[in-house]
Amino acid sequence: MASKLSITQADEMECDLVETTAHVGARPTHQVWQGQVFSRSGRSGDYDDFESSTGYGSGDGLCGWNCRHSFFPYYEGLSSSAYSRERLSDYESREVSYNDEKMSYYDATQQQRYFERQIRRWKRERAGMSAADQDTGEATAKVRQWQAAQRDFLRQTGLDRDYFRERAGAQITK
Numbered sequence: 001m002a003s004k005l006s007i008t009q010a011d012e013m014e015c016d017l018v019e020t021t022a023h024v025g026a027r028p029t030h031q032v033w034q035g036q037v038f039s040r041s042g043r044s045g046d047y048d049d050f051e052s053s054t055g056y057g058s059g060d061g062l063c064g065w066n067c068r069h070s071f072f073p074y075y076e077g078l079s080s081s082a083y084s085r086e087r088l089s090d091y092e093s094r095e096v097s098y099n100d101e102k103m104s105y106y107d108a109t110q111q112q113r114y115f116e117r118q119i120r121r122w123k124r125e126r127a128g129m130s131a132a133d134q135d136t137g138e139a140t141a142k143v144r145q146w147q148a149a150q151r152d153f154l155r156q157t158g159l160d161r162d163y164f165r166e167r168a169g170a171q172i173t174k
Helices: 001-011 050-054 083-094 105-131 138-157
Strands: 017-020 037-039 069-074 097-100 099-104
Touching: 001 069, 037 050, 097 105, 097 138, 099 105, 105 138
Parallel strands: none
Antiparallel strands: 017 037, 017 069, 097 099
């Protein structure tokens, strides 16, 4: 919805150029265009075509599935880029260490998502066992095991814990 609003505003302001936002940990296919200026019409000789370059309008492109990027109007000669080349380079090259091995920031966030999926899986298992009046000991132990592994991972990498991503939906109560 926000992207449609940005398009509407750009139309109202008769603005052909847009700049995409940028952030650390962007998926590799989004790193290539984040923080760049594009032509919505594709007729600018100085800027690449917005839709074909960013995949805007597709699920795996700009503003698609799990994409945290957005865009805003850019006026050549009036606007200045929100992101310096140095800042974009830092975003792309950011690494963390886990068990004395380097990994990209993006790969670290994907590893964190794995831990969160495992925690949710075992919480669902525990809730199902509880609802069936079965022993929940194994599932409870697994939840704790995965949470401990995640805490260690986050401590080593410096990433932040997102408790919301660990929720397993509505809790079943007796």
